[in-house]
Amino acid sequence: GKTPERWNKNIAHNETVSGNIFYPFRKELEDVALEMIPYFVSVHVNNHTVLNYIDAAQSIGLPADPCPMCQAEYGLFVLDDYPDYAPTMVTSNEACDGSVATSVLQDWFLNRPLYAMPQPMRYDDPLVQEHCQKEIEGCWKFIEEQYGVKFDWDEYVKWAKSFNKLTEFEWEKWDVAANTKYYPINGVAQALYRIYYSQDGDRPIWHEMDEHVKRIMNKTVKNKIETFPKTRHRAIAWSCAPLYYSNWCTWAYNCWGINCVINMDSLMFDQYLRTDTYEHALEDLSWFNEKAPMRAMAVGGHEHILSLFDYMERFNCDMVIMYDQLQCKGMQGIHGVFEDEFRKRNIHAIWVPHALPDKRTVSRKEIRRIINDYMTTVMRETPLDPSLLDFDDDQSW
Numbered sequence: 001g002k003t004p005e006r007w008n009k010n011i012a013h014n015e016t017v018s019g020n021i022f023y024p025f026r027k028e029l030e031d032v033a034l035e036m037i038p039y040f041v042s043v044h045v046n047n048h049t050v051l052n053y054i055d056a057a058q059s060i061g062l063p064a065d066p067c068p069m070c071q072a073e074y075g076l077f078v079l080d081d082y083p084d085y086a087p088t089m090v091t092s093n094e095a096c097d098g099s100v101a102t103s104v105l106q107d108w109f110l111n112r113p114l115y116a117m118p119q120p121m122r123y124d125d126p127l128v129q130e131h132c133q134k135e136i137e138g139c140w141k142f143i144e145e146q147y148g149v150k151f152d153w154d155e156y157v158k159w160a161k162s163f164n165k166l167t168e169f170e171w172e173k174w175d176v177a178a179n180t181k182y183y184p185i186n187g188v189a190q191a192l193y194r195i196y197y198s199q200d201g202d203r204p205i206w207h208e209m210d211e212h213v214k215r216i217m218n219k220t221v222k223n224k225i226e227t228f229p230k231t232r233h234r235a236i237a238w239s240c241a242p243l244y245y246s247n248w249c250t251w252a253y254n255c256w257g258i259n260c261v262i263n264m265d266s267l268m269f270d271q272y273l274r275t276d277t278y279e280h281a282l283e284d285l286s287w288f289n290e291k292a293p294m295r296a297m298a299v300g301g302h303e304h305i306l307s308l309f310d311y312m313e314r315f316n317c318d319m320v321i322m323y324d325q326l327q328c329k330g331m332q333g334i335h336g337v338f339e340d341e342f343r344k345r346n347i348h349a350i351w352v353p354h355a356l357p358d359k360r361t362v363s364r365k366e367i368r369r370i371i372n373d374y375m376t377t378v379m380r381e382t383p384l385d386p387s388l389l390d391f392d393d394d395q396s397w
C-alpha cells in the first residue's frame with residue numbers, strides 16, 4: 001500500500017495459472033504468481049517454512065486429510081502471511097479439486113475482485129474446449145475492466161513467440177536426454193527449472209539461462225562427454241514429487257547409480273503456441289493451461305497417467321521411481337492399476353511415499369531406506385558408496 005502506483009499495476013494469480021495467460025497485458029501490467037515464493041520455492045530451500053502454514057489451516061477446523069499443498073497455500077492466508085501486492089486475483093482449480101478449497105478461502109481472506117478460472121478434470125474431452133477458451137476470454141475481460149487496459153494482440157504474439165523458443169530448446173534437451181549419455185542436466189535442475197519457467201511464462205532471464213545451458217550441452221555432445229558415468233539405471237520419476245526432498249536423485253545417483261533422466265513435471269505444458277490467428281492462439285493457450293502441473297498426468301484421466309510407459313520407452317529408462325503422495329486422492333485411486341501394469345510389463349518400480357511439502361509424514365531418511373531396501377533385496381545390488389546408505393539429515397535443510 002505504500003507504493004500504490006506499483007500495486008495498482010500488478011495482477012496476483014495462483015501459481016498453477018499459467019503466466020502466459022497474461023501476455024496481452026504485459027506492456028502495462030505485471031503478473032506475479034502468489035504462492036510461488038512464500039510456499040513453493042521456500043519449501044525447496046528450507047523444509048521447515050511451510051509446516052506452520054499447514055498447521056494454521058488445520059487450526060481453524062479445516063480437515064487434515066486434503067492435499068498438504070492446498071493446505072499450505074491457504075494456511076498463508078490464515079496467518080495473514082501473504083504478500084499484498086495486487087488489487088485483484090486470478091485463481092484456478094488446478095492441479096486438482098483440492099485447489100478449489102484454496103480459491104474459496106483466498107476469496108474469503110483477500111476480499112477483493114477475484115476471477116476464478118476453473119479447468120475441467122477430463123480436459124481433453126473435445127466438448128470442453130470451447131468452455132475453456134471462454135474462461136480465458138472471461139479472464140481477459142476481467143483484467144480489462146479492473147485495470148482499464150486493452151487486450152493487446154501484438155503484445156501476446158511477441159511473448160508467445162518468444163516462449164515458443166524456450167519450448168523448442170526444451171524439446172532439444174529431451175532429445176539429448178533420451179538418446180545420449182551426454183545430457184549435462186541433473187534430475188533436480190531438470191525438474192525445478194522446467195516447473196518454474198513454464199508456469200511463470202516468458203521472461204528474459206530464462207533465455208539467458210538457456211544460452212548458458214546450450215553452450216554446455218553443445219560441448220558435452222560434441223566431445224561425447226559422458227556426464228553421469230556411474231549410471232547403472234536410467235530412471236523416470238512419475239507422479240507428484242516430494243517437495244522437501246527434490247535432491248533424492250542426487251543421493252540415488254551417488255549411492256546406487258540411479259540416474260533420474262526425466263520426471264513427470266518436466267513433461268507437462270508440452271504445447272506450442274500458434275500465433276497466426278486469434279482462434280489458433282486461444283485454442284493453444286487453452287490446451288497449455290489445461291496441461292498444467294499434475295493435472296496433465298496425475299488427475300487428468302487414466303490415459304494420461306498411464307502415458308508413463310510411453311515416456312519410459314522414449315527416454316530409454318529401465319526403472320520407475322513412483323511417487324506415492326499419500327494425501328493425493330487422484331493418484332491413490334489408481335495405485336492398484338499401476339501395480340498390475342508394473343507386474344504385467346515386468347518393470348522395476350520403487351514406490352516412494354511422501355506428503356508433498358510435509359516432511360513430517362515420511363522423512364527423507366525413510367525415503368532413502370525404502371530405496372536402499374529395494375536395491376539390496378530385489379535388485380541384489382551393492383551400493384556404489386556405502387557411506388551414503390544412512391546419515392542424519394533430520395533437520396533437512
Ligand code: SF4
Pocket residue numbers: 067068069070094095096097098099240294295298299325327328329330331356
Ligand atoms: S498432489 Fe494430488 S491432491 Fe495435491 S494438488 Fe497435486 S494432484 Fe491435487
